[in-house]
Amino acid sequence: MTPSARVQAAIEILDLVIAAARANGAPADRIVSDWFRARRFAGSKDRRAVRELVYRAVRSCGEVPVSGRAAMLRVACDDVELRALFDGTRHSPAVIAQGEPVADGGAAPDWLMQRLAKSGVGADQALSLLGRAPLDIRLNTLKGSEADLPEGGEKVAARNGWRYPPDTRIEATAAYESGAIEVQDAGSQLTCEVVAAQPGETVIDLCAGAGGKTLALAAAMDNRGRLVACDTDRARLSRLAPRAERAGALPIETVLLDPGREIEALGAFRAAADAVLIDAPCSGTGTWRRNPEARWRLTDKQVLRYAATQARLLDIAVDLVAPGGRLVFVTCSLLDAEGASQAEAFLARHPEWRAEAVDLPAGTPRGLGRRLSPFDDGTDGFFVARFQRL
Numbered sequence: 001m002t003p004s005a006r007v008q009a010a011i012e013i014l015d016l017v018i019a020a021a022r023a024n025g026a027p028a029d030r031i032v033s034d035w036f037r038a039r040r041f042a043g044s045k046d047r048r049a050v051r052e053l054v055y056r057a058v059r060s061c062g063e064v065p066v067s068g069r070a071a072m073l074r075v076a077c078d079d080v081e082l083r084a085l086f087d088g089t090r091h092s093p094a095v096i097a098q099g100e101p102v103a104d105g106g107a108a109p110d111w112l113m114q115r116l117a118k119s120g121v122g123a124d125q126a127l128s129l130l131g132r133a134p135l136d137i138r139l140n141t142l143k144g145s146e147a148d149l150p151e152g153g154e155k156v157a158a159r160n161g162w163r164y165p166p167d168t169r170i171e172a173t174a175a176y177e178s179g180a181i182e183v184q185d186a187g188s189q190l191t192c193e194v195v196a197a198q199p200g201e202t203v204i205d206l207c208a209g210a211g212g213k214t215l216a217l218a219a220a221m222d223n224r225g226r227l228v229a230c231d232t233d234r235a236r237l238s239r240l241a242p243r244a245e246r247a248g249a250l251p252i253e254t255v256l257l258d259p260g261r262e263i264e265a266l267g268a269f270r271a272a273a274d275a276v277l278i279d280a281p282c283s284g285t286g287t288w289r290r291n292p293e294a295r296w297r298l299t300d301k302q303v304l305r306y307a308a309t310q311a312r313l314l315d316i317a318v319d320l321v322a323p324g325g326r327l328v329f330v331t332c333s334l335l336d337a338e339g340a341s342q343a344e345a346f347l348a349r350h351p352e353w354r355a356e357a358v359d360l361p362a363g364t365p366r367g368l369g370r371r372l373s374p375f376d377d378g379t380d381g382f383f384v385a386r387f388q389r390l
C-alpha cells in the first residue's frame with residue numbers, strides 16, 4: 001500500500017469505529033482486525049502503519065468525530081507530511097477542501113472533563129491518560145525466578161514487576177511460554193499487593209474476570225490456602241482455568257454469579273474470608289491508554305450505574321469477610337464517584353468497619369484510599385482502598 005492508501009484505509013476504518021461507538025458495537029481492535037482479514041493483500045507493515053494512524057486519530061479526538069476523515073484531518077492539523085498525503089490520487093484521500101469539517105481535539109467530552117477536574121485530574125493530566133501504555137510483566141514466583149526473565153526489562157515499583165519496551169514480543173519468550181511471567185500492568189500488580197494475601201488464607205476475588213488479579217493472589221499465597229474466583233460473566237470466568245494451569249496456580253474455585261442475586265451463590269462463604277478483593281466494574285477511565293475509544297462510548301448515566309453496582313458489591317462483600325478480615329476495593333477509574341466518594345460512602349453505611357492505610361511504594365493518597373495514575377506513576381489509573389472488619 002502507498003502511504004496515501006494507508007491514510008485512506010485508516011479513514012475507512014475510523015468510519016466503522018465511529019459507527020460502532022455510536023451504536024455500542026464492536027471494539028476498535030476487532031474492527032481493525034476484521035478489516036484486514038478481508039484484505040489479505042495488506043502486508044504486516046501496512047497493518048501496523050494503518051493501525052497506528054487509526055489510534056492516533058482516536059487519541060486526538062476528545063468527542064466522537066463526525067467522520068473518519070474529520071478525525072484524520074484533526075491529526076493532519078499538526079502533521080504537514082500527513083496533510084500532503086491527501087493528494088486525490090487513486091486509493092488516496094481527496095485533496096483537503098477549504099472549510100472542511102475537522103474534528104475537535106481534547107482529551108474527552110466536556111461532561112467527562114468536568115468530572116475528571118472535580119476528581120483532581122486537570123486537562124494536562126487527562127491528556128496523559130491517552131499516552132502509549134508500556135509493557136509490564138509480573139514474575140510468577142510459582143513458576144520462575146529473576147534468572148528466567150527475558151533480557152531488557154527494568155524493575156518497577158511492584159514487588160515482582162518489570163517493564164519492557166512496548167514492542168517487545170514477550171509472548172514469544174521462553175519465560176512467557178513456561179508461565180514464569182504474566183503480562184500485567186504494574187498498577188494492577190500493586191493493587192493486588194494491597195490485599196496482602198497470605199499462604200493458608202481464604203481469599204475471595206469477587207470480580208475475577210479472566211483472573212488477571214486472581215493469579216497474582218495465588219502467587220502471593222504460594223499456592224497454599226483457599227482461593228475463590230467469582231464473576232457474573234461465564235465466558236470470562238471460563239478463561240481462568242487454562243491460565244491458572246499455565247501459571248501453576250493452586251486449584252482455584254470458581255463461582256458463577258447471577259447479577260442481582262450474587263449472595264445466593266456465596267452462602268457457603270458467609271464470614272469465611274480472610275480477605276475479599278472487589279476489582280469492580282467501572283468506567284475504565286484509568287485504562288484509556290489501552291482503550292482510547294472507551295471515552296467516546298461512556299455516558300454520565302453509565303458512570304452512575306457503575307457507581308451503584310460498586311456500592312452493591314461492597315455491601316455484598318461485607319457478609320463474606322470474617323471478623324478482623326480485610327476488604328480491598330479497586331477500580332481502574334480516576335473518577336471520585338468510583339473511588340474516594342465510594343469509599344467514604346461505604347464507611348458511612350458500615351460503621352463496624354474501618355479504613356486502613358494503603359501502604360504502597362507508588363501512588364498518592366486520595367480520600368480514604370490511594371490513586372495510581374499514568375501521570376504520576378506511569379501505571380494504568382487505579383483507585384484502591386482497604387477496610388478492616390472490626
Ligand SMILES: C[S@@+](CC[C@H](N)C(=O)[O-])C[C@H]1O[C@@H](n2cnc3c(N)ncnc32)[C@H](O)[C@@H]1O
Pocket residue numbers: 206207208209210211212213214230231232233236257259260262279280281282309313
Ligand atoms: C474490572 S473487571 C475485573 C478484571 C479482573 N479482576 C482482572 O484483573 O483481570 C470487572 C469484572 O466484574 C464483573 N462483574 C460485573 N458485575 C458483577 C457482579 N455483580 N458480581 C461480580 N462480578 C461482576 C465483570 O464481568 C468483570 O469481569
